[in-house]
Amino acid sequence: MINYSYNATVAKARTFYGKRLKEDDYRELLKKTTIPEIAEYLKRNTHFSDCLSNIDTASVHRGYLEDILNRETFNEYVRLCNFQKLNEISFFNYRYINSEINVILRCIIYINAGTTEKFIDTISPYLAKHSSFDMMKLGEVRTYNDLLDILQKTPYYEIIKDQKPDDNGNYNCTEIDILLKTYYVNWVKDAIKRDFSGSVQKDMLEITGILYDLSNVYNAFRYKAFSGADYEEISHILFPVPSNITKYRFYELMNTNTAEEYIDVLKNTGYGRRITVENSDISRASINHDIEFLRNRFAKNYLRKSTNAAVSIYTILFLLTTEVKNIITIIEGIRYGVPVQSIEEMLVIV
Amino acid sequence: MAIEKLEAVDITCYIEDLNEVLKKCCQSGCFHIEPPDNSKGEKFRLLNEENPYESLITELSSFFSKVGIKYEEKNFSSLKEESASELSVLTDEIKSDILKNIEHTEELSEDIKHRRQVAMYLSHLEGIDEDYQKLFSCKNVSVRFGKLPIESYEKLSYHKDKPFIFNTYDNDGEYYWGMYFVPSSIKDDIDDIFSELYFERIRLPDFVEGTGKDAKINNEKAIFSEREELKNLKKQIDESIDKNKEKLNMIYSKLVYLSGIFELRREVVLYDDKYILIKGYVPSKKSEEFISLFKELDTVTVLSRPCERDNRLNPPTKLKNNIFAEPFSMFVEMYGLPSHHGFDPTMLVAITYTLLFGLMFADLGQGIIISIAGAFLWHVKKNKLGAILERVGISSAVFGFLFGSVFGFEHLLDPVFRNMGFEEKPFEVMDNINTILYGAIALGVVFIVITIIINICIGFKQKDYERALFSNNGIAGLVFFIAILGGLVGNLILGMNLLTPVYVVFLIVIPALLMFFREILGCLIMKKPIEKVGVGDFIASNFFEVFEFGLGFATNTLSFVRVGGFILSHAGMMSVVMLLAEMAGKSGSILVIIIGNIFVIGMEGLIVGIQSLRLEFYEVFSRFYDGDGRAFEPVNMKIKNINSK
Structure with a gap:
């Protein structure tokens, strides 16, 4: 148990939050009509100017631009952790573990698709540097067993080793996704309980719990909407976190028959009421955005009120990730000629 | 410390002479034109015409800002052209050459900019020891020039089974600069791989020829010669502007003048579609001089009369x-x-x-x-x-x-x-x-x-007796103010008690009552009907006003502290x-x-x-x-x- 005070890190995180893209920035970005214009705006007017300083915005590859933005968020996390040697605390490996799980899941998708030779192009070397296994070696994976060989000395091996392919030779990505992410959430909870105490532990359990609880709310909706799943089926895909929804409402929610019924019940929960008050009326089309909005709103509130470094780093990283997602939404929207109004509706700005 | 005396002037002329008359009015430098009163009858109307000089002024003004000419007012008496079309032709003659050269400089600048971009690319590809044209002309092998992020470069080894060669010539810390060769038959597949690796392709223009070094040198030479050409062209433009600046300013000044004269046409009244009526004012001392300006125009009549003789007039003010x-x-x-x-x-x-x-x-x-x-x-x-x-x-x-x-x-x-x-x-x-x-x-x-x-004098001059006699800034207010001050000074500084009953009644109470009843007294003296108000309202409003006057005297005096x-x-x-x-x-x-x-x-x-x-x-x-x-x-x-x- 570590009881510590890292006020400088808290201040640094909050300062960084002050530099985030504001509504005016998004408005300006939405006025742009080409990727170079977006890159130029980011280079001239935002906190991304340093990481884009060597980039020729007139010719930058869209994919590379997105990669640079993601890399910058990751580097910001590394810098914040290194600032007061927080990287020595085991919990602060959570971001690396999350990245590793995402890469493994993507690799399985490529194995199923039979396009493993292209997988290497999707691996970001900056993630590989912090990985607990040789991530770049995944570029050589051609079969599921190749993957298991590489993961042999990692905790992931035990989790996915017993998976069998179906008749078409495909592995069940959904199940592996649930297994790995459940492992991740449990790891985060254990790390919090092990590494922190008192109010830090309480705040961290609260904020991580809320964020995963909200993910559960959306995942349950997806299952309800696309496969009409019942509570029994849904309970398998939920992250192991206690829900903030009252037991009665929770069962009512899970036992709804249609997506519309689900939304009606959700509106009567604390989350639903908050979304309606702070953002908009929940609908089938907007629920993903609404839930993301609420997750970010919670992260922002915790960042503002908390005075401990763990909460600050966790929440600022969550918000920065959303910021990059927003920029990528604009880039993709412009690339595919999506109307500005529609792009704007997809942005999560809290 | 005075206001200059004015005379009201009425000018009558035929519509044909209007421009000439307005020019004379301008020439006088002392004629104030009055806005027209068109409520006289059906036969009177205003002139509502489109100003033909406005568009020319806008055009010339944008030309001035484009070429950097600062407008200076010039004497344009030597310019014979009068109409908008004549002045337009004259302006176009001067502008056309300059604009043609400016267009050429813009093209050259654009070309130099492009070549500088190419120079930047070539500087990274200097190591290429083969002729670019030879590389471009390969039939079975396709060549792609460009840059590959350093992180992506590391991944190339995972594609070693693919038939391509990537040659690097430079590393700027973010990218490897170089080119890859690929059999033309499978170029699309390899292009896909490189695209996934964020390869940014550079399309070199046709003028790039020779080896890396030669191409760079040739391009720099071309930039140098284009810069020289640009310099000469700019010099020519500057000379041309210098040569014509005076004339362009003259044209602009004339256009401004003619446009202004034209705008004045909106300030006159047309009678019976034939005659023009212009009303205005001139300083009395310049009246004769003004009238004499129109002597040579037989059909123009100018009548003037002192403003003081006509109470209906509302003349403007000229401070002297x-x-x-x-x-x-x-x-x-x-x-x-x-x-x-x-x-x-x-x-x-x-x-x-x-x-x-x-x-x-x-x-x-x-x-x-x-x-x-x-x-x-x-x-x-x-x-x-x-x-x-x-x-x-x-x-x-x-x-x-x-x-x-x-x-x-x-x-x-x-x-x-x-x-x-x-x-x-x-x-x-x-x-x-x-x-x-x-x-x-x-x-x-x-x-x-x-x-x-001063207020008392103005009141008497304007025969406003309420203002002069009974207001807080009239005689009543003055007596009240001085009496209170006198009483205070006598008591507090001189040690004399001036505030005797007679003093208080005659110098304080009576002036206060006069101020209280100032409206009624003013109406009685000026023989005006008294406005009827309720007794309660009258007492309340006047009591507070007199109270405010007293307070005002105190605060205004103390304000000077x-x-x-x-x-x-x-x-x-x-x-x-x-x-x-x-x-x-x-x-x-x-x-x-x-x-x-x-x-x-x-x-x-x-x-x-x-x-x-x-x-x-x-x-x-x-x-x-x-x-x-x-x-x-x-x-x-x-x-x-x-x-x-």
Whole structure:
């Protein structure tokens, strides 16, 4: 148990939050009509100017631009952790573990698709540097067993080793996704309980719990909407976190028959009421955005009120990730000629 | 301290002669045109035509800003062209050559920009020892030039089974610059791989030839020669602009003039589709001279009559002041011009403002600095505020001399005073605080009394007896104010009890009652019907108004305490500067004194300027001044104003 005070890190995180893209920035970005214009705006007017300083915005590859933005968020996390040697605390490996799980899941998708030779192009070397296994070696994976060989000395091996392919030779990505992410959430909870105490532990359990609880709310909706799943089926895909929804409402929610019924019940929960008050009326089309909005709103509130470094780093990283997602939404929207109004509706700005 | 007398002028002419008549009006430099009154009848109408010069002015103005010509007003008498079309042809002749060259420079600049971009690419590909043209002409092998992020470069080894070769020639820290070769038959697949790796392809233009080094050198040579060409072209343009600048300005000036004249056509009335009526005013002393301008035009009739003879007229106001007071008309105009039959307070403002500023900012050295700075602003920059500073600076210097203060040095002038026969400086500010504060109040009393007397005179002149006799700024108010002051001074300072029953009844109560019943008394004297109001309303409103008058006298008088306050504040601030200078030691003291003086001149100068103006507007103007007049604007000035808009 570590009881510590890292006020400088808290201040640094909050300062960084002050530099985030504001509504005016998004408005300006939405006025742009080409990727170079977006890159130029980011280079001239935002906190991304340093990481884009060597980039020729007139010719930058869209994919590379997105990669640079993601890399910058990751580097910001590394810098914040290194600032007061927080990287020595085991919990602060959570971001690396999350990245590793995402890469493994993507690799399985490529194995199923039979396009493993292209997988290497999707691996970001900056993630590989912090990985607990040789991530770049995944570029050589051609079969599921190749993957298991590489993961042999990692905790992931035990989790996915017993998976069998179906008749078409495909592995069940959904199940592996649930297994790995459940492992991740449990790891985060254990790390919090092990590494922190008192109010830090309480705040961290609260904020991580809320964020995963909200993910559960959306995942349950997806299952309800696309496969009409019942509570029994849904309970398998939920992250192991206690829900903030009252037991009665929770069962009512899970036992709804249609997506519309689900939304009606959700509106009567604390989350639903908050979304309606702070953002908009929940609908089938907007629920993903609404839930993301609420997750970010919670992260922002915790960042503002908390005075401990763990909460600050966790929440600022969550918000920065959303910021990059927003920029990528604009880039993709412009690339595919999506109307500005529609792009704007997809942005999560809290 | 006067308003110039004007004569009303009516001009009648045929519509054909209108332009000529308007030009004569402009030429006179003293004709104020009146907006038309079109409510006379069906046969009268206004001229609503489109101004043909406006578009030409806009066009020429944008040309001026494009080529960097600064508009200067020129004499255009040598230009024979009059109509818009003639002037348009003339302008186009001059502009066309310059515009053609400008277009060429833009093309060249664009080309240079492109070549510089290519030069940047070539600098990274300098190591290529094969001829670019040879590489371009390969049939079975495709070549792609470009840059690959360093992180992606590391992944190339995972594609070693694919048939491509990637040659690198440079590494700029973010990218590897180079080219890859691929069999043309599978180029799309390899292009896909490179695209996934974020390869940014560069398409080199056809003019790139030779090896990497040769291509770079050739491109630089081309840039150099294009730059030379651009330089020569710009020189030619500059010469051409210099040669034609004068003429273009003449054309522009003429267009502005003709456009202004055309705009004036909207200010006249057309009668019976044939005749034109123009109404306006000229200064009386220039009336004959003005009429004589139209002698050669037989069909034009000009009639004039003094404004005083016709009560229906509402003439504009032309202020006439001497060289000292003239700049202060700015403050008067800021508040509002007096009406033509009103009172011009410019001289009063000039004297009182100068006095107040000098008193509140008394320093010989700083006054001289302000005066010099003001003179510079006025004579070089033509800023009217500069002329005011020039005058108030002298006033500061005079009072500074009397108070013996030079840049905060309070005893620098002592030898001068001794030579003049004084033991020491005649007035030490910090030793006479009470005298200064009482003096400031006394000054306020004098100011208020003068302004009430002015108001009484204006009231009599305008036959407004309520204003002259019974108002708070009339005789009743004056007696009331002086009586109360006299009583207070007698009791508190002189030790005499003047407040006897007779004194109180005749000099305080009766004037107060006169003010109370001022509206009724005014109507009775001027034989006007009395407005009927309820007794309760009448008593309540007049009681509070008279109460407010009394309160106003007290607060207005005390308001002048600020004059004394600023005298003390100035002395106090300079003593702080001196104290700081002393603390700074020998080396720093001069710097502290200089910075301190600049600070005091800047900050206190500004505050004193504003406070003096406040006293003028609130304590002086509010007692007698209406500011409901409109400016006399000669048509030639009006044309300039129209065009500057």
